[in-house]
Amino acid sequence: xxxxxxxxxxxxxxxxxxxxxxxxxxxxxxxxxxxxxxxxxxxxxxxxxxxxxxxxxxxxxxxxxxxxxxxxxxxxxxxxxxxxxxxxxxxxxxxxxxxxxxxxxxxxxxxxxxxx
Amino acid sequence: xxxxxxxxxxxxxxxxxxxxxxxxxxxxxxxxxxxxxxxxxxxxxxxxxxxxxxxxxxxxxxxxxxxxxxxxxxxxxxxxxxxxxxxxxxxxxxxxxxxxxxxxxxxxxxxxxxx
Numbered sequence: 235x236x237x238x239x240x241x242x243x244x245x246x247x248x249x250x251x252x253x254x255x256x257x258x259x260x261x262x263x264x265x266x267x268x269x270x271x272x273x274x275x276x277x278x279x280x281x282x283x284x285x286x287x288x289x290x291x292x293x294x295x296x297x298x299x300x301x302x303x304x305x306x307x308x309x310x311x312x313x314x315x316x317x318x319x320x321x322x323x324x325x326x327x328x329x330x331x332x333x334x335x336x337x338x339x340x341x342x343x344x345x346x347x348x349x350x
Numbered sequence: 351x352x353x354x355x356x357x358x359x360x361x362x363x364x365x366x367x368x369x370x371x372x373x374x375x376x377x378x379x380x381x382x383x384x385x386x387x388x389x390x391x392x393x394x395x396x397x398x399x400x401x402x403x404x405x406x407x408x409x410x411x412x413x414x415x416x417x418x419x420x421x422x423x424x425x426x427x428x429x430x431x432x433x434x435x436x437x438x439x440x441x442x443x444x445x446x447x448x449x450x451x452x453x454x455x456x457x458x459x460x461x462x463x464x465x
Contacts, residue, residue, distance in 0.1 A: 238393070267452070276354075276439055276455035277394070290452060325393055333443065333451040336382045336401055341393035 236261065238342035239308075240326050246348045253313040253320070255345045259328030265289075266309045267327045267339055268301060277325060282333065283309060289332070313347075321349045353377045354442050356456040364464050369427040371459050373440030376421065381445035384453070385414060385425045387436045394439055398425070402445070430463045437461070 239258040247253050259266050264285050269277040282290040283303035294301065298316075303309040313320055323346050327339035355374045363369045373383075381402035386394035400407040400414045400423065407414050413426045427434055440456040 240393075269455075274457070276457040277441075279452045279454070282452060293452070327393075333453075334447060336399070336443075338384050338396040338399055339453065340396065341386075343391070343393045 238263075238326055238328050238340055240324075240342035240345050242345060243343065244346050244348070246350060247316050248350050249317055250315050253316050253347055255311040255313075255324050255326075255347070256308040257311070257326030257328075257342060258308040259326075260330075260340055263328035263330050263340070265329045265332050266303050267329075268309075268311050269325045269327065271323045271325060271344075273322075280311070284332065316347075316349050318349045321347055323347075352457075353380075353454045354440055354456040356438075356440055356459045358459050359457070360460040360462070362462045362464060363430045365432055366429045369425075369430045369434065369461055369463065371425040371427075371438050371440075371461065373423050373425075373456055374421060375423075375442050375454075377442070377444065377454075378421065379444040379446060379450075380421075380442040380454075382443045383414070383416065383423055384441045385412075386439045386441065387434075388439060388458070389436050397438075427461075430461075432463050432465050435461055435463045 268280040279293040281301045298314045300312045323344045325344045327341045384399045385397040388394045416423045437458040439458045441453040444450045
């Protein structure tokens with residue numbers, strides 16, 4: 235019974251390159267959430283997606299960041315033209331129902347993005 | 351503007367004793383609260399939740415208390431074990447989507463249980 239799967243676990247990019255982070259939710263979960271954690275800080279909400287739809291992207295930076303959750307395949311968080319400040323741990327979570335229901339979200343082990 | 355605060359960055363407790371982790375929030379529209387535990391290089395693991403209609407929820411060694419008037423919740427772990435050493439995050443969510451629909455996390459408290 236696989237949990238939330240994120241890959242890669244570690245990703246190194248040079249400034250200006252693109253970073254693609256992938257997340258496969260738990261089986262039976264159709265709601266996906268992306269969070270970012272900077273060192274010594276808590277998790278900051280970025281975006282909430284359901285299959286083929288972005289429900290809430292209020293936490294996403296306005297430029298360079300995008301997310302999708304296609305009908306088939308994992309959710310992708312894409313960061314274009316990365317800068318040093320993008321270095322962080324990016325966590326994906328999923329839930330069987332949306333945020334209107336009081337349910338916990340289940341997290342993957344994250345992708346640690348390092349920008350050289 | 352930190353809506354969820356965990357004012358103790360770290361806490362050390364002797365094995366077998368009680369660990370009390372505190373969390374304060376400022377948004378009176380929050381009505382569902384979670385605690386997560388996180389080990390290094392892993393994702394947060396859900397521990398226990400509480401909704402605003404209750405003031406206490408218990409699951410084994412873990413009990414969460416909610417004081418709505420004080421906008422304060424706490425996680426009690428008793429007895430504490432060395433394996434409980436981790437970072438603990440408090441998270442809160444409004445009950446009405448008009449006030450937001452996503453979880454807001456605190457900065458975490460690092461618990462060390464000493465053998």
